[in-house]
Amino acid sequence: MSTTLLVEPSAMSPARRVAGAVLRSREIAVAAVLVALILLTTLKNPSFLLSADGWRDLLLTPSLLLLLAIGQTVVIVTRNVDLSVGSTLGLTAYLTGKLFVAHPGLPILAVFVIGLLFGAVLGMVNGLLVSLFKVPALVITLGTLYIYRGIFLTWAGSSRINASDLPESFNRLGSQQILTIPVLTIIAAVVLAGVGYYLHTARSGRELYAIGSDPEAAQLYGLPVRRRILAAFVISGAVAGLAGVFYAARYGTVSSGAGYGMELQAVGAAVIGGVAIFGGSGTVWGAAIGAFLLVTINRALPIVGISDFWQQAVVGALIIAAIVLDRVLAARQERRLVAAREEARSHA
Amino acid sequence: MSTTLTSASGAPGAPGAAAPARSYPAYSQPLWRRWLLTREFAVIALLVIVLAWSNLNVPSFDGPLTMYFLFLDITPILLIALPMTLVIITGEIDLSVASVVGLSSVLVGQLHHDAGLSIPVAGLVAILVGAVCGAFNGFLVSYVGLPSLAVTIGTLALYRGIAVGLLGTTAVTDFPEHWTQLAQQRIGGSSYPVVLIPFAVLAIAFVLLLHFSPFGRGVFEIGLNDEAAHFSGVNVELTKFWLFMLSGAVSAFAGIYYTLRYGSARGDNATGMELQVIAAVLLGGVSIFGGRGALHGVIAGVVLIGVISSAMRLEGQTVNVINIVIGALLVLSVISTSLLSWASGLTSRGRGRRPPWRRQPDVTSTTTT
Numbered sequence: 001m002s003t004t005l006l007v008e009p010s011a012m013s014p015a016r017r018v019a020g021a022v023l024r025s026r027e028i029a030v031a032a033v034l035v036a037l038i039l040l041t042t043l044k045n046p047s048f049l050l051s052a053d054g055w056r057d058l059l060l061t062p063s064l065l066l067l068l069a070i071g072q073t074v075v076i077v078t079r080n081v082d083l084s085v086g087s088t089l090g091l092t093a094y095l096t097g098k099l100f101v102a103h104p105g106l107p108i109l110a111v112f113v114i115g116l117l118f119g120a121v122l123g124m125v126n127g128l129l130v131s132l133f134k135v136p137a138l139v140i141t142l143g144t145l146y147i148y149r150g151i152f153l154t155w156a157g158s159s160r161i162n163a164s165d166l167p168e169s170f171n172r173l174g175s176q177q178i179l180t181i182p183v184l185t186i187i188a189a190v191v192l193a194g195v196g197y198y199l200h201t202a203r204s205g206r207e208l209y210a211i212g213s214d215p216e217a218a219q220l221y222g223l224p225v226r227r228r229i230l231a232a233f234v235i236s237g238a239v240a241g242l243a244g245v246f247y248a249a250r251y252g253t254v255s256s257g258a259g260y261g262m263e264l265q266a267v268g269a270a271v272i273g274g275v276a277i278f279g280g281s282g283t284v285w286g287a288a289i290g291a292f293l294l295v296t297i298n299r300a301l302p303i304v305g306i307s308d309f310w311q312q313a314v315v316g317a318l319i320i321a322a323i324v325l326d327r328v329l330a331a332r333q334e335r336r337l338v339a340a341r342e343e344a345r346s347h348a
Numbered sequence: 349m350s351t352t353l354t355s356a357s358g359a360p361g362a363p364g365a366a367a368p369a370r371s372y373p374a375y376s377q378p379l380w381r382r383w384l385l386t387r388e389f390a391v392i393a394l395l396v397i398v399l400a401w402s403n404l405n406v407p408s409f410d411g412p413l414t415m416y417f418l419f420l421d422i423t424p425i426l427l428i429a430l431p432m433t434l435v436i437i438t439g440e441i442d443l444s445v446a447s448v449v450g451l452s453s454v455l456v457g458q459l460h461h462d463a464g465l466s467i468p469v470a471g472l473v474a475i476l477v478g479a480v481c482g483a484f485n486g487f488l489v490s491y492v493g494l495p496s497l498a499v500t501i502g503t504l505a506l507y508r509g510i511a512v513g514l515l516g517t518t519a520v521t522d523f524p525e526h527w528t529q530l531a532q533q534r535i536g537g538s539s540y541p542v543v544l545i546p547f548a549v550l551a552i553a554f555v556l557l558l559h560f561s562p563f564g565r566g567v568f569e570i571g572l573n574d575e576a577a578h579f580s581g582v583n584v585e586l587t588k589f590w591l592f593m594l595s596g597a598v599s600a601f602a603g604i605y606y607t608l609r610y611g612s613a614r615g616d617n618a619t620g621m622e623l624q625v626i627a628a629v630l631l632g633g634v635s636i637f638g639g640r641g642a643l644h645g646v647i648a649g650v651v652l653i654g655v656i657s658s659a660m661r662l663e664g665q666t667v668n669v670i671n672i673v674i675g676a677l678l679v680l681s682v683i684s685t686s687l688l689s690w691a692s693g694l695t696s697r698g699r700g701r702r703p704p705w706r707r708q709p710d711v712t713s714t715t716t717t
Contacts, residue, residue: 081497083623129679133686136636138441138497139678142623146675153668261620264443264501277498309516309615313509319502323494 119241457613482596
């Protein structure tokens with residue numbers, strides 16, 4: 001018996017194959033929804049996109065959730081989850097403010113680096129607990145969610161960081177633009193490109209996917225599962241730390257509510273962007289577009305005349321729709337593969 | 349290495365394994381050891397120790413008001429923890445419970461205030477809506493086959509969004525006084541609130557359901573291996589569906605209590621409570637992987653968190669420090685399972701089959717070679 005491939009190489013021309021892949025791509029689909037949403041809202045109220053402020057906010061507001069969604073994707077791909085990112089963001093944002101209060105002359109770059117490193121340490125705590133003790137990430141990060149937020153609130157007490165505590169140049173950075181594009185958005189895009197490139201091409205990045213699709217197989221195959229999972233959590237923490245610095249720069253004030261509940265939004269953004277909650281598939285590009293969509297919906301609803309009280313309901317419906325759609329597409333793909341196998345058998 | 353061989357076959361009854369006579373580790377020890385050396389008993393012991401210590405050392409902890417307010421505060425968590433335990437034992441999770449609490453609170457408020465329904469009728473409608481919310485989760489999880497973590501993150505936002513959308517930022521506060529007082533009444537002259545009676549009834553019902561019924565055995569089997577459960581005749585889909593529906597209905601009931609207890613119906617009532625419930629359930633010894641857990645441990649876990657918070661509050665600590673302690677306790681409790689099973693693996697190496705729920709089957713085989 002000759003070896004038959006389960007699925008024959010496509011007989012279509014490369015151009016049509018690329019076109020088909022683009023049409024089926026989750027990222028493109030979510031991006032299309034995003035573009036349609038922006039267009040509709042702009043038709044209703046042109047200043048949503050066309051005014052200088054509207055353009056800036058459109059790009060700037062999602063940058064925080066964008067970062068969190070990137071980190072969350074790296075963790076979810078390994079079949080784990082990081083619920084502590086919201087607390088990490090809050091704690092780092094407060095640390096940023098405190099640093100400026102203690103050392104007003106600190107260079108801004110140093111603060112960014114410190115925030116990143118501090119977040120990485122918090123992420124490493126998660127990663128060490130999860131990978132060394134082989135306990136579920138959901139439980140550990142639920143615990144550290146409470147611990148980090150508790151530390152943040154105990155440290156802050158009833159005080160908070162105000163814009164006057166932060167140096168002028170740092171506050172300005174929050175709304176500064178280069179060629180009309182906000183600086184913070186550019187930094188987030190650079191992080192996105194870096195992590196996306198790493199996940200897509202680097203050997204260790206691909207291993208994260210392997211671990212997520214089948215942890216036991218990955219272990220038997222000899223992949224350093226422990227180290228990779230640790231690294232995923234460190235990345236997630238570091239990115240959340242960076243988001244904390246962003247928060248301080250963007251809003252100028254850090255109160256006790258900073259980052260509250262953002263962990264579930266980050267997971268939601270990743271899920272909408274096509275990241276499978278049980279690991280092994282999905283891209284940061286999708287998660288990033290998902291984050292953009294979530295934030296933009298929140299801002300667009302009041303403009304199209306829906307009371308902003310309904311925002312959350314729409315977001316929830318969107319998440320449900322996204323996973324149902326995934327399921328339908330997966331079922332169709334499965335049927336197609338089964339049909340291909342039956343055909344291959346009948347030919348053999 | 350023989351230990352790794354036996355433990356590597358995670359599924360029971362692997363064919364062809366010329367196994368030495370099968371031993372049932374659960375029954376190889378005397379009854380008292382099986383009862384006392386469990387996670388549940390450890391939680392209960394910890395609870396007793398903390399209670400005793402607080403009674404002796406925390407000023408005014410033994411006063412009549414402590415237990416009263418403790419139970420008033422933790423009753424919603426106690427109630428929701430019951431169905432949540434069953435859901436987690438099947439290996440699923442329900443993150444939408446707190447949003448159902450908020451939704452039912454808003455419904456009771458609006459139906460009473462705007463539609464003029466009496467509290468029992470409004471409450472009944474709220475419970476029905478809660479059951480429908482849970483059934484929607486259950487339908488998506490068991491019949492559409494979606495992961496419950498993702499589904500209930502979606503419905504967490506959806507149900508909360510409906511609640512906030514219905515009522516906006518306003519609150520309904522004009523509830524008839526005898527109902528709000530009923531929510532805070534004591535049983536006779538004791539220091540226990542009357543709301544513990546419906547809780548006790550529900551708790552007994554859930555204990556019977558989980559530990560003394562075929563349905564409950566099915567719940568455990570699904571958590572251990574849902575395919576095997578399916579082949580042994582458990583209706584996996586229907587079981588999960590019912591559990592999610594129960595979870596929705598009980599959460600809605602907790603929402604009614606929450607509304608009357610604080611005398612206010614708001615869309616953002618009980619925000620974030622889902623994580624408190626899950627933390628308490630896991631602290632009570634339920635495995636997040638499913639297949640393991642018992643209700644007495646869970647109830648002790650909820651009360652333990654309540655006692656620690658109220659003792660620390662009496663000591664003048666803020667809620668933030670309490671959160672740190674609860675978080676640390678949660679982390680320690682899961683780590684301790686891992687450490688203990690590792691330690692018991694060291695002592696009983698010869699015959700030591702570790703319980704199947706403890707580890708992924710292949711972990712030891714690669715670390716020991």
